[in-house]
Amino acid sequence: MKPRIFIDGEHGTTGLQIRQRLAARGDLDMLSIPEAERRNDALREEMLKAADIAILCLPDDAAKQAVAMLDGTNSTRVIDTSTANRINPDWAYGFAELDEGQAEKIASARLVANPGCYPTGAIGLIRPLVKAGILPSGYPVTVNAVSGYTGGGKQLVAQMENEDAPDHIGSPHFLYGLTLTHKHLPEMKEHGLLDHLPIFSPSVGRFAQGMIVQVPLHLGDLNNAPSLSDLHAALEKHYAGQDVVEIVSLGDSAKLARIDPTELNDTDRMKLFVFGTEGKGQANLVAVLDNLGKGASGAAVQNMDLMLSKRAV
Template sequence: MAWNVFIDGEAGTTGLQIRERLIARGDITLVQLPDDRRKDDTARAEAYAKADVAILCLPDDAARAAVQMAKPHGTRIIDASTAHRVNPDWVFGFAEIDAGQRARIAAAQHVSNPGCYSTGAIALLHPLIVAGLLEADAPVTINAVSGYTGGGKALIAEFEGGTAPDHFVYGLEHKHKHIPEIVRSAGLNRAPVFVPSVGKYAQGMVVQIPLHLPDGQTPADLTACLQAHYAGQRFVQVVEPVDIGPRVDPQRLNGTNRMELAVFPSEDGTRAVLLAVLDNLGKGASGAAVQNLNIMLGVDEGAGLSG
């Protein structure tokens, strides 16, 4: 049986990479619109009517409107925008977050894809909070760097046109769009200080969380907790610092759906840096959408994915 899948926003960076992962699959038939009808609501409504699942690669307001457009047709939705990530009626599409999350995704009508930065941050924080190794009201700081494709067409044009600096820090108004989903899905009681940055390379990401450890806790405790939480996972692995450091390349997992987590300890064991490496267009966007699609369709979770 071939499943019909419509990518609304197929021409964007995320949509194009989702299409690349699906187009050669024999179990997927892509519902596609000609270029001159991609913004035609009548054509889009017809596409939703044909599709078993639609993947939204749209701005937030357009994604909300698309959900209403698809509603009469019963189309299942994966939304790659920020619009529904903290909506309790939607299932958060991070399959590895808890033991029962795959079953929730499999049964869901609506799945919200996590953001790229938040995928790394939640992967590191949530297990520690659940295990009681990090307090939910702890003062958390998250530093991160991403390739410029995470900023969409405008930022891509700046970098590829030579008008952007080689590296810049942003989000200093403390209002980054990923903060609400990090708070909710990590289990925090207050917003972290989140300081992202962008480098002069297309894709790849490192997320870092520095911690001062309380008396009696060691970096080895944090590593053991993460290892137990992600034991047996296909796309999320806990690795030793020596495996990816001391210079961590944010591009090391590009082209894959993998994410690597590590705990970098201080020599005296009183401090640690939690670190996640992923492809911001892989596990951080397009790869995650395809993984969620596979779960929803009940097929091999890694179909069309590398890593």
């Protein structure tokens, strides 16, 4: 029997991407409800309970409602793409490359919290350095990022693309999260192994998909004043043996004049760079990913496949 997959919220930006990625998969039995019935809670509950894996592409409150519908007694396994459970210790964090053994935790879990797009880049840069003893957990980390506008869901897509909309956004680039209270901050702190919330400055550009995340560092304030080579070596060691996260060589990075946030669009990969000038005491760590690939839908499919590898027969 094929595993049954239900995407609760399949008509939203992330859900549509997951549905498209799974459309040609002959090894899955996709459960679905019409868009007009998406608020039919009885039908949603029926589908949730019939699924082997339910992928929740919903706002936080609706995701919590969906989990409550399963009431802990149902065998349905869950991947939640909302922020509701990303620091919940009862949920496996769905960043397979986070640490050695993380993919196995995801494969064996009933409940998996899909990471956020910004945190995937930030944590991907920060955590390896904290674990290596290079970046103090109390360091005042700052994270600067720009995302494609699909990261804001259907409402932001409409604001950016529909010039006739009363709330149309015509600017080529805008900064937001100005109160420094972005919903991804607890996730960055928890899985970045930090003592304090980082200062996070997110922004959106006039491109649909893609993302750049930056973490600037003063090397003299880190443990043992590391070189750029030390930072690069720590990242390489942390991600050794996997093919999703690529650590770009220092030589190749030094040849670059610019970074394109759309470089990895329509892939599920992430590139990490170490920029700076050796001996100058500063570094800029950079992650590039597709906000709908490794940053959302692609990660959900990756987690689903890991979970299916441990499916009971």
